[in-house]
Amino acid sequence: MTTVAPDTGVGPLLRGWRVRRRLSQLELSLRAGSSARHISFIETGRARPSEDMVLRLAEHLDVPVRERNALLLAAGYAPQYAETPLDDPSMASLRTGLDRLLRGHEPYPALVVDGTYTVVAANRGITMLLEDLPEHLLAPPLNAMRITLHPEGLAPRIRNLRQWRGHLLDQMERQITLVRSRALRSLYDEVAAYPLPAGCRGQNDRDDGDHGSGRDHRVPYTYVALPLQVEHRGNVLSFVSSISTFNTPMDVTVAELAIETFLPADQATVAHLHSLVPGDR
Structure with a gap:
């Protein structure tokens, strides 16, 4: 397992992914079957998300698998996804x-x-x-x-x-x-x-362009x-x-x-x- 625990809490990490996906807290809460208030509390550290909630939010934020492990670690849970060598x-x-x-x-x-x-x-x-x-x-x-x-x-x-x-x-x-x-x-x-x-x-380059x-x-x-x-x-x-x-x-x-x-x-x-x-x- 090569995933390492991040140096920040799960809340800021989730907020970063939400901003990256250009979703509001309300939009994410509706997709994840939660409330905007609860999403806000998670992002600010006022509430600790359950393991299921971390995975659910990661799914709706389309977080890569390796980064889902990092989210779980930041929330205090064990990684869910193995990293098996290809020659295994x-x-x-x-x-x-x-x-x-x-x-x-x-x-x-x-x-x-x-x-x-x-x-x-x-x-x-x-x-x-x-x-x-x-x-x-x-x-x-x-x-x-x-x-x-x-x-x-x-x-x-x-x-x-x-x-x-x-x-x-x-x-x-x-x-x-x-x-x-x-x-x-x-x-x-x-x-x-x-x-x-x-x-x-390059093809279609012009002589007067920035090369x-x-x-x-x-x-x-x-x-x-x-x-x-x-x-x-x-x-x-x-x-x-x-x-x-x-x-x-x-x-x-x-x-x-x-x-x-x-x-x-x-x-x-x-x-x-x-x-x-x-x-x-």
């Missing part, structure tokens, strides 16, 4: 399912990451994209954000790096607002500070979603990505897993990837 025997069926999903997506890239973007599983499509990268970036534990944005990683190969980098940094910022993770904040600070490769320009931040969010109108455009063996491959998580997880490890699949955004990408698979049509 009890996780065998989950690992098998993930491996089957990743293999089924080939030859297109797909991977599974944890809450700090450590890669816990990947298919051959990902391995193909990482060809010829430096050993120090490929050494375990492999981190998806680090290997994508590092100037010796995929960054020089990404044609629309400014846009893709901006998308990834925004994604991390949203996560940081939801979880109190020093590791995630440290990773964000590290990758946000990486210098852009020399001559880096210092690397946060160009303009989306090419020819795509239905922001694509990842990456060079591979003299070809430019275009992908749109989809991220999936588990529904109603009861374990911290499972709750923080994310499955990212990359779908080809054009026929040229389809043809190139299938040409790399012997006997594939």
